[in-house]
Every structure is written in C-alpha cells, then in structure tokens.
Amino acid sequence: MSQELTHWLDDLLEEIEGIKIRRKSSRRVRADVPADALPALLELLQGRAGYIHLSAISCVDWIEDDEFELVYHVWSYESHSLVSAHIRIAREPGVYLSVYDLYQPAGFFERDIHEMYGIHFEGSPNMEKFILTEWDGPPPMRKEFDSEAYVNEHLNWQEYNPPWLQELIAEGGGVIIPPEEQRFSRKKD
Amino acid sequence: MSSIKQIPVITERKGNPLARVFDEFVRFCRSRSLFILHYCTGCGAIELPPAMTSRFDMERLGIQPMVSPRQADILLITGYVSIKTLKRVILTYEQMGSPKYVIGICSCTVNGGMYWQSYATAKKLDEYMPVDLYIAGCMPRPEAVLAGLQKLMDRIHSGEANSWEDYFRNYDYYLGNQQKLFGENWQTPTDIITEAKHYDLIGEGTLGKHTQLLEQHQKPLEALDMRLGHDLKEPTE
Amino acid sequence: MMAPMELIIELILMPLVAFVVGMMMVLMMRRIAAKLQRRIGPPFFQPLYDIVKLHSKQTQISHGLIHDIGIVMAMGGYIAAETLLPVPGMTGIAEKGGIITLLYLMMIPSLGLALGVGQCANPNGSIGIARALTAMLAYDIPLVIVIFGVAYAAGTTNLVDIIAVQQAGGFETWGAVQMPVLAIAGLIAMHASLGKQPFEIYIAPAEIATGPMVEMSGKYLGGLFVMQCFQLYTTSVLYVSLFLGGGTTWFDFLLKSFLVLAIPVSIAYLFPRYRTEDLLRLMWKWPVMLGLIGVAFVL
Amino acid sequence: MRPENYEAQRHPPSNEFELNFGPNHPGIEGNYALKVKLHGDVVVEAKADGGYLHRGFEKLMEQRLWIQNIALVPRICVPDPSPMEVCYAVAVEELCGLEVPQRAQWLRVMQLELSRIAAHLFTFGGHAATTGMYSTMYWGVADRDLILDLFEEFTGGRVYSIYNIPGGVRRELPDGFLQRVSETLDYIESRLPDYDNLFFKNQVFVKRAKGTGVMSQEQALAWGVTGPNLRATGLAFDVRRDDPYLVYDQLDFEIPTEAHGDAWSRTLVRRLELVESIRILRQVVAALPDIAGPIRAPIPNPLAWNVPAGEVYTRVESSKGELCYFVVSDGGPKPYRVHVRGPSSMHAVQVLEKMSVGSRIEDIAQTMFSLDACPPEVDR
C-alpha cells in the first residue's frame, strides 16, 4: 500500500520545479528544493498527501559554503513515510519564512533555531529566547563559536585536585582503579 | 530555657556542663532531622526518589524532602548546574536558613564532569557557594547518596559541617566568582553583608573589591518595617 | 471549687500532656504512612528532633510583626483550647467555657495562621489560606451539627458533664452506641478537619507548594509542627470525649485517642486529594445528612 | 547582570496576579518553569521557561568522537535514557551501512522495553504525587528499582546503561539473567492489581483526572503530539509498528488507545502499555536462547573512525513519544551535526502552554505529569 502511495507522491512532487527527489528507503524520501519553493512543497504535502505531522526542523551550519541548511521532516500517518525537505539559505542575513501557518510545531523549532543559530523566521509567532534567555554571547550552535575557548575564558575546570580527593586517593579510594578492572566490571562466577 | 541562639555551634567554652549537654543535644537533633530541598537541579535527581521511597527509605534516618528553601536544611545539587540554574541555586541558597548544608552530587559538580566543554554549565560548584560534601559518581547510587548523607550527619553532630559560615566569612570570594560569570551588576534580593553582621560572622574575606562593586549596583531591599509614618512626605495620591 | 494551686498545676499540665501525646500521634501518623508505603518510617523521637532542630535554626526569616504574631496565636490558641478539654483526673476550666467555646477557640489558630501567612505576601500562601478557610466552612457545618446533637442529648454544653453522662452506664451509654449515626458523621468531619487526604486541599505541595507553610522557616515552621501535635491531640480527644465516653484511666483514654486517630490516618494515605468544590460537595452532602438524621433521632 | 527589576512606580491596574511554577516546585517535572498569570484560580496566560537543564548537547557532540557520544546521549533524557542510545547507535549504523547481528537487536529490544516499564512506573508515581497520593509514588519507584537492578546486572549501569555501541551491544547476558527477568516480570504483573485498586480505580483520582487537560485528536495532530499522549486521543499510532526498527516487526503486541484525550486517558494508555511491554519482554525472553551469534558487528578502530558522509533521520518510540535523531556526517571522525528531537520538546512547551490556559491552578501539575514531559529533552 505504502509503495503505491509514495509513487503517487513522486508524481505529485513533479509539480514543483527544481525539486530533486531521492528515495533512501521505503519510508524515507529526501527532497532538495530551492528555498522559495519550500512553502509550496509543504502545502502540497500537507494538503494533498497527508503529511500532517512535522516531526522536526533541523538546521545545519555549512560554514565553508557560507550557507545554512534547513531540513523539514514531515511524516504521513497514512502512507507511513517521512519526507525530509532540504533547503539552503544564505548565512547572511539568515532570514527565512516561517511555516507556522501550516505546521504549529514549527513554532518551537523555529524559536529554537533562532536562538541557537540566529536565523530569523518571518511570521513565526514567538521569536523570544526560550533556552538561552540569560545568554548574551553569539548563537552557540554556529560553527564559528568555539565552546572550548569560551569555557577556558570564563570558567575554571582544569587541574582540579582538591585536598579531599588527595586524601581519598591516599586512602586507596577515589578514581584509581586497577588497570585490570578498568575495562569491564566484575565478572560473575 | 536559655536561648539557643546565643550558643554557637562550635563552642570552645567548657564552663557550664549543663550548657554543654544542651549544646550536644541541639547538635544531635540537628543531625537527626534533615530537610532536603525538593529541587531537581540536574540528572542526579533521578536517584533521589529511590533513596526516598520504599526501598531505601530516607525517612528512617530522619531525612525528608521539603518544598520551599525556607523550610529546608540541605541543598542537594544533583549534577551539573547550567548558568541559568546557578543563578536560581544561589538565590535559593541565600533564601535558606542557616545552618544550611550543600551537597554536591555527581561528578559534574566537582569539575564539570562530562560537560567540561560545555558553554552552558558551571564547572566548579564550590567557587560559587561553599559545599559541605561531594558525592562523586555519574550518577551515585542511592546507597552512595545515603552514605553521603550519613557522613554529613556525623559531621553535623561533631560540629564540622559549618561551611555556611564560610559563605559569610568569604563572601567576597564567592561574589567575585559569581560576578565573573553573571556580569558585574549581578545581585540577589538577599543582603548577605547585613546578614553576616546579624550573625556576627564578618570575616576578613567578607568585604572586598567585589562587594564594593556590588554596593555600586545594588538597590538593597530593606525589610518593610512597621511604622506610623510621621517622618514621611505627603502621600502620593 | 478546687484549690487555686491545684488548678494552676492542671492548667500547666494539660497543654504539656497534650504536646507530648500529640508528638506521639505525629509519630504514629508517620509510622502508619510508612507501613502502608512498605517502608520503615521515622525513629521514635523524630517529631522531637524536628521541633528542636527547627527552633535551633540560626536564621529565622520573618516578614514582619504579624508573621510572628500569627504563629504565636496559632500555638497559643491551641494551648488555651487544651485547658478546656478534660482528661482523666484533670478538668481544667472545662466547666467555665463549654464545648461551643472550645469550638471557637479551635478557630483562633486558623485565624492566627491566616494572618501570619497573609503578611508573607506569597500568593501560594494566600491561596492556601483561602482554601483552608473554605475547608473550614466545609467541615465545620457537619461538626456543629454533631456537636449540637451530642450537647442536646446530654442536655448540657459542659464537656465534663457530657463525659460523665456517657460514663454513667458503662459501654451502653457511650455516645457512639447511643448515637451511632452522629458518630459516623463526626468521624468524617474529624477526618476533614485534620486536613489529610483526600481533604488535603490547602497544603497541596504540587499545586501551591505547601500553601501556608511556604514562607515558614525555622521556628515559624517549628511552631506549625507544634501546632500539628496539638491539632491531632485536640481532634482525637474531642471525638473521644463526645462519643467514646472520655477516659476513666489514662490507659484507656490514650488507647481510645490513638485508635480513633488511626482510622482517618490509615484512610488518608490511600487517596489523592479532592478539588475544593468536590470537598465541599462531599462534606455538605453526606456528613450533614447523616448528622441531621442523627439529630432527628436525638430530638 | 542585575537579574530583575526592584524598582517600579505603580502596579498594573489588572486584577490578575503572577505565580511562578518552578523551577523549584514539586508540581513541575524536573528543572523547568512555567510562569502563569491567574485570575482567581484560573490560568489566563501560561509561559513555559526552559533552559535550566541546557548543556549544549548538540554542540558537545560535534566536538567528540562518534564513539564518545554514546556516553553522552543517554543523559539527554534522564527518566528514560535507553531509547536515546539506541536511536543514536541506529543512526550511526545507517550512516556506515553496518549490519547489526540479530542477537544484538533482540537484546536492544529487551533493553528498550525494560526501560519503558521503568519509565512508566516512574511516571505513575510522579502523576500520583501531584494529586497528593504518595503511596503510589513510593510503590512505583520501589518497583522500578527492581528493573534498575536488572539493568545493573545486564549492562553495568543502573540508570545510564551505555549498553549500545554502533554495530551492536557491549556485553553478553549474564548467566541466568533471563530467568531473573521473568521473575521480575511476574512480580510486577502480580503487583498490577494492587496498583489498579490503589490508583487507577481510585474514585477520587478518577474524579480528578477525568476531564483534566483535554485535547481532541485534531488538536493533538495539529500540535505535533506523539506517543501515549496521541494514543490517548484515539489514534493508534506507534513508531514500533508503523515505522519499525530493530526487530519489532517480528514481535506480537498491540497498541492500546483511549478516546477522551484527558489526563485519565493518558494515564490509562500507559497502564495498558505496561502490559504490552511485559508481553513483548516475555517473547524476547522466550526467543533469546535460540538466537545465537555475535552481539556486535566488527567496527574499525573507534578512536580513528571516519564515518562516511551523509545524513540520516532515525526514529524510535520512547516512553514519552516519538524520539528522532538527525545526524549529519561530513566524513570526519566527529559528527558534523546532531539534532535531537525529543518528544517533550512539543509536549512541554507549546502543548503545555496551550492546555494550561483556561485550566485551574490545581490541574497544571497534573497536566504536565500526565503529558509525561521531560524537560532535559527540551533543553538538551
């Protein structure tokens, strides 16, 4: 059944120009679309093919190409298949359209991507910060943000060997485990 | 009955045997009745319900969970503290009533644990507040938690668990670390310096350049005292 | 008229006894909970440890004078109420007040607590107090019906006389035997007045973060713990005095009190809490109906 | 940073007031907050506030080796960590084209279903505690501990088992373990009537839970609700059956549904799923002795393992709903991008906000716990 439906899907998708379809498995379809064609694609998928569940919106930062890749994963409860629609947008200024009108879950994902990558979604109901409300650095998930350097600058974590740990080690406890026990825990006899 | 308040936790005077017995009794009671704050700061909190409930039953040691920081004695930092949480943890810690004890559960509180690279979590808990006891592990088993709590009980009984005094005595150090992380105009509603004076716990490290910085920014929240108001200006209407 | 010295000793002893017995009742309650929940439960002196520890806290956070006075009123109201509650060998000033006065004195702690919590300026506390007063409206109506019935049957509001009437003919003249319907209504009302599940609407940690207790620290919370001891004692002893013939000896008095208290406490740990309006509906329906039927038998 | 404002001129003229639910609040699951505006006791506005558990997992995973991340992923959802490992391992295997041995797949199913039982028992306890019935919590958590004991023996870890590696599982079963699994299952099954009497059939609880936090099927679909919460609105959808992974297509189980979409239905669906999980586990216990073979496929040196470039989207049914991993590799030793889509990222934010408005203050906690929202999944 699902085979038939997805072939029908292939026909359907041909209606959109510039789309590239790759069938990865019986239940996974990858579609590469131009950025401006995505809303039309999603509308089509939702309205005519039953892809009513937006599973996730993922963002990938291709810093070398100076592009963001946005991936919309939509699932159909009828044909039991998942279409991942990939688009690429320019890293600067990093603005794209919201699909909240079509899929309400997009509200959360767009908000999340906004604070993690700094992409602004036009028309999204809530672009306030959610997780990083008290963070004033750059969007942390961008590739140029070096987490380790940030930590080295702001926080102390190295060379932590407090007296109580030394005592514990002196007593024979703590982190020192004989090498033969390091790989697997005790065997049952 | 003489006032308990007047008797410090660790007393050097051996004069009045009755007072010594009484003092001992109070310390004993403190060690046998511990209220844990019900605040799941991190993933280690998942091992607290087993420790509380039927299998390990914390209540047989006189330990029970409490809801608000005012009621609690122990602040369990169960794992990593993200910076956003750390602010709340410090607020909560300052709202708790002394003597208060902090237990750092899980490795993350010791040195950041497996999140050592993370931009979002604080690494060394004892830079921001005095910690009485660490229970290392990822995550420590309920038995370990209970063993740690028993160790704390012993320390309370013997009078060693007085790190809360350290927060007042070395406030400048803790505040400095907090300011480094949260920015220069960081403040909480609690006025620690006045409180330190209240307990007579002003130490050499209480005041310093960080507290000076605080005083520049702070709008101290003084308690609304009851007054007849004759020294005030005309009411605004 | 007894000698004044003797009276003063009684007045001091009665709250003291109430406090000690109340602590044991708290212990019993926690032990019953532990048994139902398949665990061991707290040690014997745990209530004492808690109270001493709370009073010995270094920080006592106050939101103002009324916060202090509220706790004093809460404790003091119960201390006063204990002297109106006769125990074997001691009647205190029970004859000077009677049961209506006792009932009203038992509202003083609620009012005190309400004032104290009010000044904390915590919305959780205010909601808790609003709910506690609503609960009082719910359970006091059946309670006064029951008390009306008992007092009318005994022909007096004097608790000493009510107990004497019941003790006159042994087991058969007990209130519970003479007025079984009223006794059942009274038990339900008593359960609700303890504020345990399913009637625990005003503590409700998951909803309003322990409501009235939310800003209580140190001796303030300690005062509430003391108040709880008194509350358990007062409620169960009042029930024993009204329906189970009081006590002739300390042994049977305490036995009855603990047994009576064990009933609601055992039920409590098997139920979640009601919503406020469900509590009201329940209390205004069943115990009130039973109480009125019981009163009709008495009249 | 001065966190908040301590000076103001006037108060707003509105009669509404604000109440903070959490992060330090027993009515909230984990370290999470809900800021509600109330009129009387009715919520007029609810605003979820997350990020208290944010550790930057997705960033951390980009900085670590493929194999190292196995230790990191279970920490994303604390009450139900096993699906996280499996989902990640499956994703890496798909990227590499690794064929996982049959025995390893069956072992993974066992791990997943044990974890599901543990998570559901925990949820019942939490849900009961929000309504004030602590006995269920005490029992549920204690019985969950028996499963944690099994985990400890089985994988070496009580909570975080870190049992999977790409290509298979880490350890063979201990001797007589299946016997002990059966015994534990028997015990839990024998306890179910007690739970029913204490909790699921308790009239006071039923009164509280029925009609609380209602959502219709249309709303659930529009809001992106998944898992037991979706099944409680009457739609029989389960990733295990409809988008099968591992060996779930060889197992016989049913998908329980309920019609009303309220807290009561959601709890009941979990209760019925518990039975189904036990049924699956019995099949696994019966089948495992006959399935011989290795427990993991050979993989290259994990410290110098370049996974082929590509991207993959894997889905697993966790106890809370649909859990997905989007993994992108650029052919290097570390993942280029991992996106974790936890089921709670829907339930705890938008759905909770929408369902809270118009409900009453006593139902907020119950709504959250009946949705079984897991904040660390949201915050990552």
Added chain:
Amino acid sequence: MTLTPLDELLLFSGVTVLVAMLLGRRLPAGWMVTILYGIQLLALMKMAPLGYGGEAISSALTFKVMGQTLSWRFDALSWYFALITLGSALLSSWYACGEWEQRFRQSGGNLWLFHFAMTLNVFSMLILLASGDLLSLFIGWELVSWAGFLLMAMAGGVATKAAMRYITYAMAGAMAIFGGIALVYVSAGSLQYEAILTAASQMSTAHLWMLVILFGAGFGIKMGLMPFHLWQAPAYAETPGPGSAFLGAISSRMGLFAILLVLVKLFGIVNIDSLKIPFTLIDARDLLAWIAVFTIIFPTFTAMKQNDARQLLAWHGIGQGGYMLLGLVVADAMGAAGGLLHVFNHATYQAALFMAVTAVIHRTGTADLNKLGGLVVRMPLTFMVLLVGIIGLAGLPPMNGFVSKWLVYRSLLNEGMPLLFVAAVIGTLGTILSVYKLIHNIFLGQLRVEHDKVKEAPWSMMIPMLILAAIIFITGLLPGIPLAWVASVQQAVGLPVPDYTLGGVESASGSLDMIWVIGVLFAGFGIGALIFYFAGGRSKRVHQLDNYAGGHFLTADVRYQYSDNFYAGLMHLIGGWYRGSFLWLEQSVKSLVEFLSLGMQGLYRRANAEFYLLSTALFVIAWVVI
C-alpha cells in the same frame, strides 16, 4: 413646668441641631458638635438608673392632637438604644473632626450638610426612642427615615440613587406601619401603650396576623430583613465615611427597637407564638426566626463576593441584624439577652470597621479590595483596629461579638432548634471567610509600590477608633457590664432575664465565663510567645520580594497579590447559586417594590436635599393632622 432629664436631653439635642445648622459652615463646627454630643451623653448618664432597672422617665411635654395624647418617655429600652446612638454619634463626629473634615471640604463635600444631617439624625432617633405612644412613634419614625435619607443622599451621584431607593422602601414601610396603626386604633380605640397592651390579648387571630405582617414588614424594611434588605448595603456604603460608621452602627437598629416595642412588648411574644400558619408546622414566631436566619445567611454570602470594602461591611451589617432578631424571637432568657447584647456589640465593631476602612480610603483614595494590599506595615494601628473589629464581627473570642453569639447559640441549643442553629453557624463561618478577605486584601499580602509612602491615619481619626477597639475588647472581657443594661431592657419589655455575672452567664446546662476564657487564651498566647521568642533565635526581617517563587527572582513591577475571586474554590461550587437564586430573588423583590413605588419615586427625583427636608416636615405634619 420643670424639665425632666429627658427634656434636658432632647433640648440639648435640639440645640445641637441648631448649632450645626447655624454654625455648620465654620471649621470648628465639628468640634462644637462633638462636644455637644458629649453633653447629650452626660445628660443621658443622668438617667443611668434606667439601665439598672430604674423607673421610666417621662417628658414634661405632651400634646393633644385629635383626642390623642402625644407623649414622650424613656424606659430601659429607650435608654439602652439611646446610649448606643449617642455613643456612636459622639465617636463618629469626633472621627470626622480634623483631617477628615479638611479633606472632605477640599474634595468638594458639603460639610454643613453633613453635620446638620448627623445632628438631625441623632435628634430624630432620640425622639423616636422617647416615643410614648404609637402616634409619637410614627412621627419619630418618619423623622428618622428622612433624616437618614439626607445623610445618605448628600454625596451625590451613586449615593443619591441608593438613597432614592432607600426612601422608596422607607415610604412603603411607613405606609405599612400607618396601616397597622390605623388597625390598632380601630380595635383598641387608643394609641396609648397601656390600652394596646390590654387590647392585644383579646385580638382575633386574623387581626393579630394582619398586625404582625404590617408592623413586621414596616419595621423589617428599616432593619433590612430578608426580602427587604436590598436597599441597605449600597445606601450605607455610599454615605461619607463617619456617616456610614454612624448609620451602620445604629440606624437600622431603630427597626429592631420598634419591633421590640410593638411586637414583643405590646403584642407579646406568646401571642405571636400562637399564630399558626395553616397546613404547615410553623407559627409566626418560626416564620420570623427563619426570616432572621435567611437575613443572616444571604447577605453574609453576598458580602463575601463584594470587592469594595464598604459594600462588604454594609452587607455584613444586614446579616448581623439577623442574629439580633433570631435571639429575640427565640425569646428565652439567653437568646433575648444575646440578641439585645448584639445590638450593642454590633454598633461598636461596625463603627470601628467603617472608621478603619474610611481611614484607609483617606490615605490611599480607594476602597477597592483589588487595589490595596500590604498596608499593615504602613498603617499598623488601623490594622489593629480592623483586626479587633473583624474578630468581633466574626464572633470569635476574645472580642465582644463572641459573647452575644454564644448566647444566641446557647439558646437555640436549649430550645432544640438544630436547623436554626446550623444556619446561624453557617452565617458565622461565612463571616469569618469574608472578613479574612477584607483584612487580607487591604492589609496583608504585597504592598503596592504606589502605597509605599502611605502614612498612618491621623490621630483625630485614630483616637475614636482606638476607643472603640478598647470598648470591643473590654465588653468582651467583661460582658457583665452591658448585660446589666440588657437585663433591665428584658425586664422592661417583659422577657425573662438570664443569670448573668460580670464575666458572662451562669447556667446549669453550661455557663460561660469570659474572664477565664480570655485569661486562659492570653496565657496561651503568653506561653506561645515565650516558646516563640525565647526558644527560637532572633528573627531576621526580609523584604517582600525576597520570597519563594519557585526559585525565581521577583520584581517590583509585577503583582503577586491574590485578591480577586478570593474564594475561587468555593465559588466553583456556590458561584452558580449566586447567579441563580440570589439574583432571582433580588430581581423579583426589586421589581415588585420598585413597581409599586414608581410613582412616588418620580415625584422626588428632580429635587435637591433641602427641598426634601422642607417637604418632609410639611408632609409629616399634614399626614399626622389629617
């Protein structure tokens, strides 16, 4: 002609009216009037033996109109009510002097009218209380109604509307009374009390029924009894501060006085008891008792819903009237004593409560319970007065309200009336709920930022409030003082007298000794304080924003005060009943009464207050003469 003490009293009262009328525009008029009230009170004290069983004192002045002798006299009953009237007038007037007066003038109030209306009210009430026959009673009654109208209407706007409503009701009541008087005249041939007393025992049942209904309705309207209670709360609440304290304390009790005089004293409660309603088990006395009980419950629960402090108190004023009537109707020694004692107690705490609320309005400019909060730190003495007042109002020990309510309960218990008893208790519990809302929303909780600079009420307002608070407490501690007066009132109207002591009542079936109860209560507080202050450490005060909020930081610009829909849980159950039964009742009674009096209302709608005064005088004289 020699002046009797009664004449002196009435003379002084008349002089007060004149002084207020002539000098009322000057600023010290308030103080002068206050002093004159004091003199009147002294004159009343000259008749103090009345309060302890002395002989009645008549006025030297008598008229003869159409063969009827108009005479005035004072007995224990009149003296008791006059004491309350003058006491509350004195304190209210004192309260009005000073800052309140200045503020009142600045905000455009007519101070002359206020003083004049107050003095006129007092004078007319004294005339009413002194009435020696039914005709003089009626004249007094009309005077009181119109004087009250003047005071209520003076604030203008909403107040005028409320007052119009009041006068509509009052005129309807006056007609009923007039009809009753006519009926009495027909059967007894005279309007003298002695003649009626003898005639009453021979009246037929139908006749008696008629009289009970006419007089009951007429006086009940003034008292705000159940179906006729709707005018009272808005009318009293809108009266300017001290005026509402005075009206709330005593005005509607004139209805009770008349009921006592006519129904209890003249017709006799035994006669009323014999009036059976056919086919039911209740008689007229039960009917009155049930009216009393509904008067307790419905207004009390309406009060709980109010969001304006003055409205809340005014509704309670109606509800508390029910206790008085209930006690009187039970009519055994304890019940009657309780009812009568409650008149005194109610006057004290109601005046104190209105004054405290007025002080809050004076300082903050609002009585809206949703716009206040946390004022205890800024107005602690006012808080204390309000606290004492609400404990009295709720009827909890150690304040005086407890004693009178205890007596009422006790009598219901003795008589075996469980339903009435339970209903009375429901009223008390409702009162506790609603007064906690009052004190919480004004004084407790979060202090609004705009009220940070608020000061305590000025001493000119504070002292009368403190005096009242002291009276509330002392009469709670030593209820024997007012019980002595009450006992002589009971003797005067022919009711049994309880066995009272200084500290309470003695009875074989359970007695009350407030000295012991309060002693023990305060000893308990003392021990509690001892434990609290000495066993625990020193407290540390914290700011309100240093508060538990689930670990959040609180901010000053957000409202955290839970005030609106305070008993939301309760309202989920009974909220629908309000919309259902309460409103239905209100609407139906209102439409009935207002339809009947539509024409009358239309007559007075466009005139001003002075015109009313003039026309009232003319109207009354014309009515009496014709």
